[in-house]
Amino acid sequence: MSKIAVLGYGVVGSGTVELxxxxxxxxSKKSGKDMDIKYILDIRDFPDSPYADKFTKNFDDILNDxxxxxxxxxxxxxxxxxxxxxKALGKGKSVVTSNKELVAKKGAELLKIAAEHNCNFLFEAxxxxxxxxxxxxxxxxxxxxISAVAGILNGTTNFILTKMINESMSFDDALALAQKLxxxxxxxxxxxxGHDACRKICILASLAFGKHVYPEWVHCEGITKLTLxxxxxxxxxxxxxxxxxxxKKTEDxxxxxxxxxxxxxxxxxxxxxxxxxxxxxxxGDAVDEVMFYGRGAGKLPTASAIVxxxxxxxxxxxxxxxxxxxxxxxxxxxxxxxxxxVPIYVRVSGISAxxxxxxxxxxxFLSRKDQPSDETAFVAxxxxxxDFDKKLAELGGNVLGNIRVxxxx
Amino acid sequence: MSKIAVLGYGVVGSGTVELxxxxxxxxSKKSGKDMDIKYILDIRDFPDSPYADKFTKNFDDILNDxxxxxxxxxxxxxxxxxxxxxKALGKGKSVVTSNKELVAKKGAELLKIAAEHNCNFLFEAxxxxxxxxxxxxxxxxxxxxISAVAGILNGTTNFILTKMINESMSFDDALALAQKLxxxxxxxxxxxxGHDACRKICILASLAFGKHVYPEWVHCEGITKLTLxxxxxxxxxxxxxxxxxxxKKTEDxxxxxxxxxxxxxxxxxxxxxxxxxxxxxxxGDAVDEVMFYGRGAGKLPTASAIVxxxxxxxxxxxxxxxxxxxxxxxxxxxxxxxxxxVPIYVRVSGISAxxxxxxxxxxxFLSRKDQPSDETAFVAxxxxxxDFDKKLAELGGNVLGNIRVxxxx
Numbered sequence: 001m002s003k004i005a006v007l008g009y010g011v012v013g014s015g016t017v018e019l020x021x022x023x024x025x026x027x028s029k030k031s032g033k034d035m036d037i038k039y040i041l042d043i044r045d046f047p048d049s050p051y052a053d054k055f056t057k058n059f060d061d062i063l064n065d066x067x068x069x070x071x072x073x074x075x076x077x078x079x080x081x082x083x084x085x086x087k088a089l090g091k092g093k094s095v096v097t098s099n100k101e102l103v104a105k106k107g108a109e110l111l112k113i114a115a116e117h118n119c120n121f122l123f124e125a126x127x128x129x130x131x132x133x134x135x136x137x138x139x140x141x142x143x144x145x146i147s148a149v150a151g152i153l154n155g156t157t158n159f160i161l162t163k164m165i166n167e168s169m170s171f172d173d174a175l176a177l178a179q180k181l182x183x184x185x186x187x188x189x190x191x192x193x194g195h196d197a198c199r200k201i202c203i204l205a206s207l208a209f210g211k212h213v214y215p216e217w218v219h220c221e222g223i224t225k226l227t228l229x230x231x232x233x234x235x236x237x238x239x240x241x242x243x244x245x246x247x248k249k250t251e252d253x254x255x256x257x258x259x260x261x262x263x264x265x266x267x268x269x270x271x272x273x274x275x276x277x278x279x280x281x282x283x284g285d286a287v288d289e290v291m292f293y294g295r296g297a298g299k300l301p302t303a304s305a306i307v308x309x310x311x312x313x314x315x316x317x318x319x320x321x322x323x324x325x326x327x328x329x330x331x332x333x334x335x336x337x338x339x340x341x342v343p344i345y346v347r348v349s350g351i352s353a354x355x356x357x358x359x360x361x362x363x364x365f366l367s368r369k370d371q372p373s374d375e376t377a378f379v380a381x382x383x384x385x386x387d388f389d390k391k392l393a394e395l396g397g398n399v400l401g402n403i404r405v406x407x408x409x
Numbered sequence: 410m411s412k413i414a415v416l417g418y419g420v421v422g423s424g425t426v427e428l429x430x431x432x433x434x435x436x437s438k439k440s441g442k443d444m445d446i447k448y449i450l451d452i453r454d455f456p457d458s459p460y461a462d463k464f465t466k467n468f469d470d471i472l473n474d475x476x477x478x479x480x481x482x483x484x485x486x487x488x489x490x491x492x493x494x495x496k497a498l499g500k501g502k503s504v505v506t507s508n509k510e511l512v513a514k515k516g517a518e519l520l521k522i523a524a525e526h527n528c529n530f531l532f533e534a535x536x537x538x539x540x541x542x543x544x545x546x547x548x549x550x551x552x553x554x555i556s557a558v559a560g561i562l563n564g565t566t567n568f569i570l571t572k573m574i575n576e577s578m579s580f581d582d583a584l585a586l587a588q589k590l591x592x593x594x595x596x597x598x599x600x601x602x603g604h605d606a607c608r609k610i611c612i613l614a615s616l617a618f619g620k621h622v623y624p625e626w627v628h629c630e631g632i633t634k635l636t637l638x639x640x641x642x643x644x645x646x647x648x649x650x651x652x653x654x655x656x657k658k659t660e661d662x663x664x665x666x667x668x669x670x671x672x673x674x675x676x677x678x679x680x681x682x683x684x685x686x687x688x689x690x691x692x693g694d695a696v697d698e699v700m701f702y703g704r705g706a707g708k709l710p711t712a713s714a715i716v717x718x719x720x721x722x723x724x725x726x727x728x729x730x731x732x733x734x735x736x737x738x739x740x741x742x743x744x745x746x747x748x749x750x751v752p753i754y755v756r757v758s759g760i761s762a763x764x765x766x767x768x769x770x771x772x773x774f775l776s777r778k779d780q781p782s783d784e785t786a787f788v789a790x791x792x793x794x795x796d797f798d799k800k801l802a803e804l805g806g807n808v809l810g811n812i813r814v815x816x817x818x
Contacts, residue, residue: 132549140541143716307552
């Protein structure tokens with residue numbers, strides 16, 4: 001019998017408990033393990049909960065109970081969550097988490113502690129919510145040399161972009177709607193500025209390339225500057241604008257992680273992912289490309305990933321699986337994004353197509369309905385971004401927008 | 410050190426050996442296991458191969474070598490492949506396979522032998538080629554009650570349909586092109602009649618619902634009767650025609666597996682999957698929907714899945730994982746597809762829309778360019794298929810085509 005503790009009874013925590021008991025029989029049958037939740041840690045009281053007898057406010061009850069072998073950390077943040085996780089792993093109790101901040105900031109350290117104490121630190125729920133991605137990348141693509149990962153990693157911004165794309169809603173209106181529907185926080189910064197996506201690409205990059213990538217090393221741009229005009233030009237070009245978190249190997253043996261809005265071509269599956277859904281594309285030498293798609297957030301989708309990790313942790317009790325990466329002392333293995341060779345879309349006023357063509361020979365010009373006569377939009381041919389910057393300064397005019405095209409090879 | 414044997418040095422076998430040695434160091438690091446290929450079984454001679462010293466024509470060399478713990482069966486068929494697999498599992502050697510026929514016809518028996526001998530029978534490569542689907546369904550969705558699975562499971566037919574959809578190529582021309590490019594066999598029956606997709610949906614259905622579904626119990630229709638007119642009407646309706654293998658739970662507690670061309674709505678991700686790519690959608694109570702996408706066939710994509718299974722089998726040496734299902738003695742748990750409630754598209758000549766509306770009230774009428782005045786096309790509202798059959802007979806006229814709409818709830 002594996003005894004489980006759940007730390008935090010918020011949305012994900014209560015979803016985890018609910019899902020566990022709903023499908024308990026199936027889960028036990030599939031896993032071949034008898035399991036039960038023994039504790040739920042929360043500072044609040046839940047006297048009317050059917051699980052009232054499981055609640056505790058004292059983490060030590062859990063830490064010192066030898067029966068507890070698996071702990072689900074769904075509190076969030078890197079305060080108590082970090083402290084409790086370290087202590088639990090140090091006692092050989094496996095921890096599973098949905099806490100992307102914890103994994104992105106402390107992953108290497110926690111993985112090391114787990115390995116040293118023959119237990120596991122699992123985090124399928126931290127990236128892509130319900131989408132199986134961590135374990136498939138580690139296990140199912142084990143035979144591959146991975147060259148790149150790119151994904152729509154934040155459901156809130158994808159919802160906003162979908163409203164802009166399909167309903168010509170402005171960014172502000174779409175954000176207000178997302179807040180009304182509960183998809184966006186009152187303070188939407190972490191989503192719309194790309195910080196949430198950044199943590200997730202850090203986790204995927206660390207897993208894919210074996211060295212911890214810290215969030216502060218990743219160039220990150222959000223979607224707040226996007227306009228409906230950009231959306232229209234993207235469609236004319238043959239794609240959609242999506243907020244993409246990606247990482248790829250570069251020719252000099254480094255890796256380039258980045259978060260930014262990008263023109264995504266219609267023949268890339270990521271262009272078809274709408275609303276709050278996420279999608280993650282993985283490129284490898286044997287598989288070519290594989291994509292994983294599903295709900296990136298939400299009570300039960302996230303609980304699904306947590307419960308899967310609980311089952312795995314219970315099954316692997318006493319064995320440390322090798323889903324791990326090394327810590328990195330500096331960012332010398334991270335490429336400078338200004339050296340990346342990339343086509344970039346430009347929208348500019350006061351400059352004619354002929355003038356733009358002179359500065360950017362080979363540019364692909366775009367059009368939109370009701371395009372003002374003094375507005376020019378084009379995609380500059382692929383060049384180093386720092387060269388593009390120089391040319392853009394040379395071009396002059398009033399630059400109204402510029403957005404990278406997603407290219408991973 | 411885990412020693413491996415590869416049975417069969419055809420496309421997949423040689424791809425497996427090539428990929429294993431290409432990424433051997435990475436694979437060992439990721440798995441924490443030292444592994445090597447000791448034998449390659451083939452009746453042919455390969456004197457110039459860099460692996461010439463590993464070849465044998467005698468399976469007993471492998472069976473009786475106590476060092477060999479993992480065998481990759483990539484011969485195909487249910488003759489020797491079945492015999493060798495049974496013998497190997499009986500000796501406690503794990504077997505991994507890409508052989509969908511073997512899994513679909515003998516899976517329950519082989520899984521039982523593996524469990525009895527503390528070894529594993531793994532088959533990630535049998536369905537969806539490079540796409541991680543077997544292990545994610547078993548492990549990552551372990552917390553879910555799965556309600557349905559639906560997928561584009563055959564790359565050859567999806568290539569043909571893509572050519573019909575995007576380039577208005579006729580079925581015959583698209584098939585000829587697929588054969589020229591090596592995507593279709595000289596005798597394309599297994600692909601175009603849906604038999605290949607049928608084996609794959611049997612494997613997914615068995616895994617999802619825990620009882621072996623044999624291919625002869627599955628209603629299966631291919632794509633040979635599809636016309637460009639049907640493709641045009643599907644687009645007018647708001648979707649694409651895809652060959653779908655699916656299985657879903659029915660209200661009476663049975664399951665309904667089926668293979669058939671279907672109208673797939675544009676808001677379903679499966680509608681966007683083109684060329685030889687496959688996609689598999691899984692519906693569960695917690696995840697809602699998740700999709701897995703990638704190359705469903707090919708030398709290295711299939712080898713990727715084989716190598717992943719080899720690594721897992723080596724890591725789990727001496728332990729039987731519970732990825733299994735029961736054998737089923739009869740098909741009483743399979744629903745009759747004629748009882749399924751489904752909207753169906755009809756193309757008919759000699760019948761007016763008014764006449765069709767009388768027989769099928771609430772039908773959605775479709776149009777196409779250059780539609781003959783005596784041709785009517787519509788989607789009949791959802792009803793039991795046997796009731797639809799009666800109404801269609803009542804309608805009269807010359808029925809030129811009828812295709813089910815994909816609905817899984």
